[in-house]
Amino acid sequence: MKEEVFFSKGMKHVKEDYPDLYEASIQLNDVCYSGKTLDYKTQKLIAIGIAAAASDDRAVKKQILSGMAELEITRDEVVDVLRVVLLLAGKPAFTKGMNALYKIEE
Structure with missing residues (x-):
């Protein structure tokens, strides 16, 4: 998710109401899509x-x-x-x- 696009409609609310959880989701995505080997x-x-x-x-x-x-x-x-x-x-x-x-x- 290189452009911070979530396809779950619920993430809009998470971003607004729980920014810490939203940021954790972005960080997890960045770690998973690291491109270290693949x-x-x-x-x-x-x-x-x-x-x-x-x-x-x-x-x-x-x-x-x-x-x-x-x-x-x-x-x-x-x-x-x-x-x-x-x-x-x-x-x-x-x-x-x-x-x-x-x-x-x-």
Whole structure:
């Protein structure tokens, strides 16, 4: 989250009412997306895969959108990630991920 964008609607309220928790969330994100060994783009592709494997429609869509906007992640890169999701998490998770991708492209 290089641009402090939270996709949870609740984070707006946390930022206003509990700035210490909001700042801790930003710091945790910065630590997790450190790029020490894997670059940020690779980490974002992993995040897309995790969201897809969890069958979280909203999260996978947001991860794809932010990856495309921030890192110029391509459709083919997302599909490569979703191929691994198909293998490891199954067809329902894969199908939801592909559906999110196609909705973005419409």
